[in-house]
Amino acid sequence: MPKVSMTVNGKRVSADVEGRTLLVQFLREHQRLTGTHVGCDTSQCGACVVHVDGRAIKACTTLALSCEGANVTTIEGLANGTELHPMQAAFRTHHGLQCGFCTPGMIMAAIDMVNRLGYDLSEETIRHELEGNICRCTGYHNIVKAIQAGAAAMGGMKVAAE
Amino acid sequence: MAGTGIGARVERKEDFRFITGKGNYTDDINRPGQAHAYFLRSPHAHAKIRKIDTAKAAAMPGVVGIFTGADIEADKVGGLICGWMIHSKDGTPMKAGAHPALAVGKVRYVGDHVAVVIAETLAEARDAAEAIIVDYEPLKPVVDLASATKKGSPAIHDAAPDNQVYDWHLGDEAAVKAAFRKAKHVTKIDLVNNRLIPNAMEPRAAIGDYNPGEEAFTLYTTSQNPHVARLVLSAFIGIAPEHKLRVIAPDVGGGFGSKIFIYAEETICVWAAKKVGRPVKWVADRTEEFLAIAHGRDHLTHAEMAIDENGKILGLHVKTRANLGAYLSTFASSVPTYLYVPLLSGQYNIPAIYGEVEAVYTNTAPVDAYRGAGRPEATFVIERLMEVAARELGMDPAAFRKKNFIKSFPHQTPVIMCYDTGDYNASLAKAMEIHDVKGFARRKRESAKAGKLRGLGYSAYIEACGIAPSAAVGSLGAGVGLWESAEVRVNPVGTVEVLTGSHSHGQGHETTFAQLVAGRLGIPIENVAIVHGDTDKVQMGMGTYGSRSGAVGMSAIVKALDKIEAKAKKVASFVLEASEADIDFKDGQFSVKGTDKSIDFASVALQAYIAHKFTGEQLEPGLKEGAFYDPTNFTFPSGVHIAEVEIDPDTGVTTIAKWTAVDDFGVIINPMIVEGQVHGGIAQGIGQALLEGAVYDSNGQLLTASYMDYAMPRADDLPSFRVDHTTTPCPSNPLGIKGCGEAGAIAAPAAVMNAITDALGHENIAMPATPQAVWQAAQAGLARAAE
Numbered sequence: 001m002p003k004v005s006m007t008v009n010g011k012r013v014s015a016d017v018e019g020r021t022l023l024v025q026f027l028r029e030h031q032r033l034t035g036t037h038v039g040c041d042t043s044q045c046g047a048c049v050v051h052v053d054g055r056a057i058k059a060c061t062t063l064a065l066s067c068e069g070a071n072v073t074t075i076e077g078l079a080n081g082t083e084l085h086p087m088q089a090a091f092r093t094h095h096g097l098q099c100g101f102c103t104p105g106m107i108m109a110a111i112d113m114v115n116r117l118g119y120d121l122s123e124e125t126i127r128h129e130l131e132g133n134i135c136r137c138t139g140y141h142n143i144v145k146a147i148q149a150g151a152a153a154m155g156g157m158k159v160a161a162e
Numbered sequence: 163m164a165g166t167g168i169g170a171r172v173e174r175k176e177d178f179r180f181i182t183g184k185g186n187y188t189d190d191i192n193r194p195g196q197a198h199a200y201f202l203r204s205p206h207a208h209a210k211i212r213k214i215d216t217a218k219a220a221a222m223p224g225v226v227g228i229f230t231g232a233d234i235e236a237d238k239v240g241g242l243i244c245g246w247m248i249h250s251k252d253g254t255p256m257k258a259g260a261h262p263a264l265a266v267g268k269v270r271y272v273g274d275h276v277a278v279v280i281a282e283t284l285a286e287a288r289d290a291a292e293a294i295i296v297d298y299e300p301l302k303p304v305v306d307l308a309s310a311t312k313k314g315s316p317a318i319h320d321a322a323p324d325n326q327v328y329d330w331h332l333g334d335e336a337a338v339k340a341a342f343r344k345a346k347h348v349t350k351i352d353l354v355n356n357r358l359i360p361n362a363m364e365p366r367a368a369i370g371d372y373n374p375g376e377e378a379f380t381l382y383t384t385s386q387n388p389h390v391a392r393l394v395l396s397a398f399i400g401i402a403p404e405h406k407l408r409v410i411a412p413d414v415g416g417g418f419g420s421k422i423f424i425y426a427e428e429t430i431c432v433w434a435a436k437k438v439g440r441p442v443k444w445v446a447d448r449t450e451e452f453l454a455i456a457h458g459r460d461h462l463t464h465a466e467m468a469i470d471e472n473g474k475i476l477g478l479h480v481k482t483r484a485n486l487g488a489y490l491s492t493f494a495s496s497v498p499t500y501l502y503v504p505l506l507s508g509q510y511n512i513p514a515i516y517g518e519v520e521a522v523y524t525n526t527a528p529v530d531a532y533r534g535a536g537r538p539e540a541t542f543v544i545e546r547l548m549e550v551a552a553r554e555l556g557m558d559p560a561a562f563r564k565k566n567f568i569k570s571f572p573h574q575t576p577v578i579m580c581y582d583t584g585d586y587n588a589s590l591a592k593a594m595e596i597h598d599v600k601g602f603a604r605r606k607r608e609s610a611k612a613g614k615l616r617g618l619g620y621s622a623y624i625e626a627c628g629i630a631p632s633a634a635v636g637s638l639g640a641g642v643g644l645w646e647s648a649e650v651r652v653n654p655v656g657t658v659e660v661l662t663g664s665h666s667h668g669q670g671h672e673t674t675f676a677q678l679v680a681g682r683l684g685i686p687i688e689n690v691a692i693v694h695g696d697t698d699k700v701q702m703g704m705g706t707y708g709s710r711s712g713a714v715g716m717s718a719i720v721k722a723l724d725k726i727e728a729k730a731k732k733v734a735s736f737v738l739e740a741s742e743a744d745i746d747f748k749d750g751q752f753s754v755k756g757t758d759k760s761i762d763f764a765s766v767a768l769q770a771y772i773a774h775k776f777t778g779e780q781l782e783p784g785l786k787e788g789a790f791y792d793p794t795n796f797t798f799p800s801g802v803h804i805a806e807v808e809i810d811p812d813t814g815v816t817t818i819a820k821w822t823a824v825d826d827f828g829v830i831i832n833p834m835i836v837e838g839q840v841h842g843g844i845a846q847g848i849g850q851a852l853l854e855g856a857v858y859d860s861n862g863q864l865l866t867a868s869y870m871d872y873a874m875p876r877a878d879d880l881p882s883f884r885v886d887h888t889t890t891p892c893p894s895n896p897l898g899i900k901g902c903g904e905a906g907a908i909a910a911p912a913a914v915m916n917a918i919t920d921a922l923g924h925e926n927i928a929m930p931a932t933p934q935a936v937w938q939a940a941q942a943g944l945a946r947a948a949e
């Protein structure tokens with residue numbers, strides 16, 4: 001079996017995997033990072049979204065071997081201990097989750113949205129950008145609010161840091 | 163409201179683990195030495211199984227065991243059950259065909275369970291399943307609901323030669339006939355309530371585990387009601403007696419009804435764990451979810467309403483044909499009967515109602531409760547009728563509703579239900595005001611200028627929640643009581659664990675239940691833990707569905723808290739050396755009336771356990787109380803939703819331009835959580851109206867078996883919602899709660915379709931109103947207008 005090495009949430013990891021092992025399997029089964037979920041088999045739901053080299057990707061449709069040497073961030077890598085990432089905090093404050101199953105993917109997709117489009121996101125933009133993430137519980141209303149607030153908070157943090 | 167008590171917008175306690183990726187869903191659990199199960203499913207909708215040859219598959223790498231229906235029979239594993247007995251008009255019991263966990267002799271829908279392969283890895287199990295040779299003799303499938311019981315249709319079950327499960331009725335047929343004879347106007351309507359696939363985002367999963375030393379099983383499963391699962395697996399399917407079977411439902415990623423039922427897969431996992439001597443894990447992939455989870459709705463209905471010369475409703479006659487699929491799922495029989503016809507009165511004073519329901523088998527996945535379960539179907543019938551009748555009479559739909567609203571309570575309907583309280587005018591008026599219905603004409607003109615059609619539709623719904631008074635449902639055929647249990651354990655340091663038979667799979671019980679307890683005992687909310695979802699911890703419970711956890715589950719907690727307070731007062735009376743009658747309890751302090759002597763809750767808890775201030779004869783040590791709460795009536799949440807749509811007649815695309823919901827849920831524990839429930843329900847209702855629909859082809863192949871084919875509502879299909887409330891507290895439970903979980907899904911489909919038909923100017927369109935359907939309907943409407 002080929003060996004794959006990558007950095008996951010700042011930690012160097014490697015494992016022998018079958019060629020067909022998906023990144024989501026590598027994360028969930030080899031690394032026991034079960035915050036990344038699998039909600040479908042057609043790359044539609046977004047429950048599996050993680051960041052690879054700073055970009056959101058669907059870990060259910062990515063081979064682990066293709067991430068050789070990559071820098072992977074999962075939902076477990078966002079908070080600093082109990083100090084939440086502003087997007088995580090916004091999901092809680094705005095009740096952007098119910099069962100929580102879609103939530104890791106939503107949060108990872110939302111941060112990527114901010115990285116690409118900035119801190120001032122309109123409702124329309126957010127709804128359009130969530131094309132690849134399905135939530136069955138919330139009706140999206142509070143997810144949209146959470147992302148808008150989370151984006152603004154990320155902007156505020158950036159300003160504060162400068 | 164500030165603080166954390168009842169009525170406060172408290173952030174959810176459970177969120178930290180979910181937003182940091184530390185949830186604990188069934189698929190996140192792994193047992194040492196576990197093997198993986200894969201189900202070989204029927205590719206045929208209807209076929210005899212002549213022979214299953216597993217020899218080649220059994221020799222494949224990694225295979226641990228392969229089982230078929232023959233093994234189930236040999237081990238005398240009982241069949242899956244339907245827990246609600248319905249009797250037909252002629253008094254005969256419903257015809258329940260056998261439902262073995264693995265097919266015996268015959269398969270009855272695409273996705274039916276033929277064999278299970280257990281292997282070291284899932285990939286090996288899948289590979290081996292492909293090597294199983296099944297010799298099928300295909301039979302003619304019965305797929306079409308309308309013609310399923312026609313003469314000459316092949317029988318799906320020997321027990322039901324004409325594919326009819328039951329032909330049931332409720333109400334006074336003679337009174338309804340008399341009402342129609344007196345009618346000045348009769349409104350008639352034919353409706354399709356489209357078949358839906360629930361699609362909780364977490365697919366179902368199960369891990370069976372067997373401990374040979376203890377001869378005891380553990381099942382981890384995605385269940386809304388682990389105790390009911392244990393009861394059925396134990397008492398009916400015969401896996402093990404209840405004290406040897408532990409069922410754990412950890413974090414569950416949504417249910418919407420679909421995780422109430424006891425399915426073949428978890429049954430097989432727990433049974434097979436002993437057979438192979440290994441823990442057995444199964445996780446559905448999304449296609450399996452589409453194929454084999456219990457679907458929802460699927461009705462064909464003809465309804466007629468009799469109206470007098472003053473616009474008052476005289477009577478209602480509804481005839482429905484309900485598809486129950488290939489087997490009777492756990493509660494399937496109750497959904498189109500007692501959860502449906504008793505709600506047909508809606509918010510209206512209707513003197514005579516007669517409902518007839520014929521339930522049939524087809525070669526499709528079983529159909530059972532999905533968010534709302536029967537009540538969305540009832541609301542769709544009555545609210546479409548109200549709108550159409552108003553249009554036919556040339557009346558304003560809101561005014562027509564108002565004229566017929568029930569105005570005094572309690573109100574006994576002709577179909578079982580006794581509505582306890584409500585103020586339907588108040589919610590209608592508030593919704594119209596918030597929605598700016600007055601401005602609709604102007605908005606419609608503006609849309610017209612842009613070449614768009616605009617429509618407005620109401621849905622004034624009622625639902626029966628707080629399910630349910632046990633004796634009442636027992637008399638209607640339920641196989642169980644529907645009370646709830648709670649146990650409050652106060653620790654010596656004054657922290658509290660509450661064990662509940664309710665189960666949270668997104669509803670936020672860990673927060674709302676803790677709000678109740680913290681407020682009542684005057685302790686910080688952080689000091690309260692809610693324990694649920696494990697039959698070894700919580701003794702017994704009935705689970706979460708039918709918007710029952712607040713009204714029934716929290717009422718059980720109140721009952722237990724009453725006992726805690728009474729006992730704690732006794733302890734305080736010894737500590738404060740006062741008579742028990744003189745002890746007051748307020749804001750977490752026990753005090754002696756008329757003195758400044760007091761002691762806080764945590765100190766009383768400690769005193770209860772160290773037991774130095776009283777003797778064993780005087781008082782039992784400890785502070786722990788349990789309660790069972792059986793509701794005395796259903797609860798009746800109600801409200802008005804107003805949908806406003808804009809249709810592009812060139813593309814058929816319908817946009818929800820505006821949505822207003824005003825609901826009366828009685829007392830609200832946490833408005834933030836309640837609003838979230840409403841949002842999610844509306845989204846599912848809009849999904850049903852505009853997007854979703856399970857489609858089988860004439861061979862019984864499910865064409866909508868992935869997210870590429872089944873249109874789930876996405877963020878840009880939906881608007882933001884305006885959600886508000888009116889409040890009439892429920893008189894039948896201690897907290898005044900009515901329940902909120904299903905309201906949106908119940909109200910929304912009729913509101914959308916009433917708005918679309920208003921925009922189109924005719925009634926000739928069915929759900930889902932996809933762009934293609936709307937385009938055709940819009941073109942037909944335009945052509946008619948041009949004539």
Ligand code: FES
Nearest residue numbers: 039044045046060
């Ligand atoms: S699991 Fe990756 S998109 Fe659904």
Ligand code: FES
Nearest residue numbers: 098102135136137
């Ligand atoms: S919170 Fe349950 S699927 Fe989004």
